[in-house]
Amino acid sequence: MNDQPDLGALIVSRICHDLISPLSAIGNGVELLEMTTPPGPELSLISESVENAVARIRFFRFAFGAASADQLVGRSEIVSMLDALSRSGRLRYDWEVAEDVPRDRLKLAMLLAACTEQALPQGGRIVFAGQADALRLSAHGPKVRPDPDAWERLRHGTVSPQAKAGEAQFAIAAAMLRLSARPLWIETGEHGVEIGF
Template sequence: MSTSDSEPSSGVITLDGLDLAALIASRVCHDVISPVGAIVNGLEILEDEKDEGMRGFAFDLIKKSAAQASARLQFCRIAFGAAGSAAAVLDLGDAEQVARGFIEDQKTKLVWEAKRQLLLKNKVKLLLNLVLVATTTIPRGGVITVTSEGDGDDHTSFRISATGPTARVPVNVVDLLAGRAPEDRVDAHVIQPFYAGLVARAADMAVTIEAEGDGDTIVTRAVPVSA
């Protein structure tokens, strides 16, 4: 299963800039609305509750949810945005930091073994988006391992393995990475892997995703098209 064609085929869907921006904004809002809602709930408890135990619970909820919202926004800032920098390159060390804050929880562990280096923005954005895709392949959690080979933009490749119970390649994700979508339409539910495919083509990277071993590991690879 592969999205390794360097030239979009006639079946590839093209979104105009406004539609793409709207769908990405919807995805970012989806990622942060839950912790922000929890903060609001915690504040309402503080306003109405006199019991010290419940007030302590509310403070803990607000603190945890604020940290989660911040981590998700920092991840989205790099994965989907311009990262607030005029520079054309990003540090893989920064990518590790935001990925760890976004991905790691009680269900999922992130093992980051990619070499720290500066790479073009789109290559780093692609890596983060592929890590996000990897989370969908292990819906019950597990271990995501990120490695890299080579140095520099023209020679660096990525490998993301996701191991866990009921690991599987989600329906339509291969087509979405290739720029194709069910019923030839893209909505907020599928925009992220579709966007990852757009970034891959912009970065001149070929992406494959497939099950390995006994099927409990899903491996995603991104290599330079010229490699």
């Protein structure tokens, strides 16, 4: 077992932590302006952009940040993050898991969701179901276009030496699966993507 800290994940956690505070302050400032200024498209655009940025950073912190098996993440925190993410984009995320989830399992779930996002170029719906130790992810949309090579590497827990920044989620998820030796099943087709882990 590797006892060395994951420096990349720690850096992501630090960056996300440091960005959340100023973005939240901007959001609070916009709310104050809305109370004293007639509503207009400019304030609405700023408010929506800040909410979108905060939601993405929370998502990135769970997906790419540091995670341990002994730290639980509450269902309400997960639902809050995914609801905010759903309001700010073309994808709808639904968390149907009733219990709290270990942070490392949530990390893998969010990485796999990020993989799935790329297979839904026109948007769609991503649903998480099951229990904390046996999660399922299903994704459907008007157009499903998974990258066959990226998904095949994920199935086998391999990382491409030529991986690009846009494929980071595939590489990190594959490495996590290989280290944990967890079983993974994936079905991709023209109507959707189904993952169990």
